[in-house]
Amino acid sequence: MTQSASSGQKLRHMELGLSDEKAIDMYVKMVTARKFDERILLLQRAGKVNFHVSGVGQEVAQVAAAFALDRDHDYFLPYYRDYGFVLSVGMTVRDLMLSVFAKAEDPNSGGRQMPGHFGHKKLRIVTGSSPVTTQVPHAVGIALAAKMKKKPFVSFATFGEGSSNQGDFHEGCNFAGVHKLPVILMCENNQYAISVPLHKQLAGKVSDRALGYGFPGVQVDGNDALEVYRVVKEARERAVAGEGPTLIEALMYRLSPHSTSDNDLAYRTKEEVEFYRAKDGIPKYKQYLIDCGIWSEEQDEELLKAVRKEIDEANEYGDKAPFPAPESILLHVYADDEKGGVR
Numbered sequence: 001m002t003q004s005a006s007s008g009q010k011l012r013h014m015e016l017g018l019s020d021e022k023a024i025d026m027y028v029k030m031v032t033a034r035k036f037d038e039r040i041l042l043l044q045r046a047g048k049v050n051f052h053v054s055g056v057g058q059e060v061a062q063v064a065a066a067f068a069l070d071r072d073h074d075y076f077l078p079y080y081r082d083y084g085f086v087l088s089v090g091m092t093v094r095d096l097m098l099s100v101f102a103k104a105e106d107p108n109s110g111g112r113q114m115p116g117h118f119g120h121k122k123l124r125i126v127t128g129s130s131p132v133t134t135q136v137p138h139a140v141g142i143a144l145a146a147k148m149k150k151k152p153f154v155s156f157a158t159f160g161e162g163s164s165n166q167g168d169f170h171e172g173c174n175f176a177g178v179h180k181l182p183v184i185l186m187c188e189n190n191q192y193a194i195s196v197p198l199h200k201q202l203a204g205k206v207s208d209r210a211l212g213y214g215f216p217g218v219q220v221d222g223n224d225a226l227e228v229y230r231v232v233k234e235a236r237e238r239a240v241a242g243e244g245p246t247l248i249e250a251l252m253y254r255l256s257p258h259s260t261s262d263n264d265l266a267y268r269t270k271e272e273v274e275f276y277r278a279k280d281g282i283p284k285y286k287q288y289l290i291d292c293g294i295w296s297e298e299q300d301e302e303l304l305k306a307v308r309k310e311i312d313e314a315n316e317y318g319d320k321a322p323f324p325a326p327e328s329i330l331l332h333v334y335a336d337d338e339k340g341g342v343r
Contacts, residue, residue: 011292012226016233018067020294026063026088026225027289028303030282033059033084035307036093037256039315040100040115044260048319049100053116055081057255058188060281061222062158063088065186065250068232069156075124075142077135077157080116081188081254085158090123093310097318104324110331111324132163136172136185143176143183143245154182154239156232161249162193164206173247177213180244184235187247188222190254191276195267210247222250223281226288253279 013023033055040052055062058081066088069076078085083096095107102111108119109127119127126142128135139157146153163169164187176183187206191198210217216238220231228250235246253276257264264273289295 012288013292016226016230018226018229020292022067023292024289024294026067026229027282027285027295028307029063029066029088030059030084030225030285031303032093032307032310033063033087034282035304035311036087036096037083039311041256041260043100043315049115050102051115051260052100053080053114053259054254054256055083057253057276057280058082058190058222059084060225060285061186061188061220061228061250061252064225064228065156065158065232068229069184069236070153073124073153074236075126075139075153075155077126077128077139077142077155078118079128079132079135079158079160079163079188080114080118081160081190082118082158083116086118086120086123086125089125091118091120091125092314094314094317095120097314098321101318101321102323103318103321104328105321110328133159133166133168133172135159136169137175139183139185140172140176140181143181143239144179146182147179152240154184154236156184156186158186158188160193161187161189161191161198161206162196162201164209165201170209173210173213173215173245176245177210177215180215180242182239182242183245184232184239185245185247186232187249188252189249190252192254192258192268194258194262195264197267205249207247207249210245215245215247217247217249219249219251222252223279223284225281225285252281255280 037054037056041054043049044052062082062084066085071089076089098106099108100115104111117128118125126138135157139155142155189206193201205219207217207219218231220227222228231248238246255273255277
């Protein structure tokens, strides 16, 4: 019997509407995303895959946000570090492996996009592109459709703090605010826009920018899983009630380099990285579950074994899967006639 079930005391996750099982599932997704990310970094360094943009240090907020949304109806517009998020809304480790190996079965793009450029029609993950924050006006457009059709779903977009300086972000916010659209915009403020530190990017809070567009902005500790869950859940409730958008700024730290092409020690120190590593939200959330009596070190060891097995199998599958056929480069470019020809 779990502590939460036996003590009669309502624990923090239960107060937020999370069952013990869902609280644990959140942790499983965080660990899976972290271990996947670490594996791809190794594969890239070994020359097995070409490129990787890491999300290490950002998984807690991604997973918590996903669990606070309606994963059967909402629309998702993640940015390129959101492995924890896409795993939480239904993508698999195999799906992600097929993407990084650029294989034909890759559900994101058939092996044509860079890794981290997610897209999955069945899961309502809207295809992203490399120019940063273009997903914000797209999310706003989807929210406009929800309002026009009177459908109770929201759109949810993520982006980095550096790209909150882009015109797409401001135009999207303005339109969403004017029309009170059901969109949630979450900035994953990881302190660096590639090599540019936060104090050289912004003179104030990202969340305060919402004030100029007439809707709430909330800053939250991105390493606190349950607080992120609460804030996103409340934002969704506002959205479906017709109260308009919310801008969320989740504070976190990018523990890995910007990408596998980046030498991060050219612009920050090992001491700085280790200082923030000590604030990593995954171990803190694990300890919370243990303190609640619903998780243990023994269960954690079993989880790590299971996750490694899952990643090993996906790794092998992705490595051996076929590449796209060369002639498939013409697919989805021209309209095909009934006989399969091009007109």
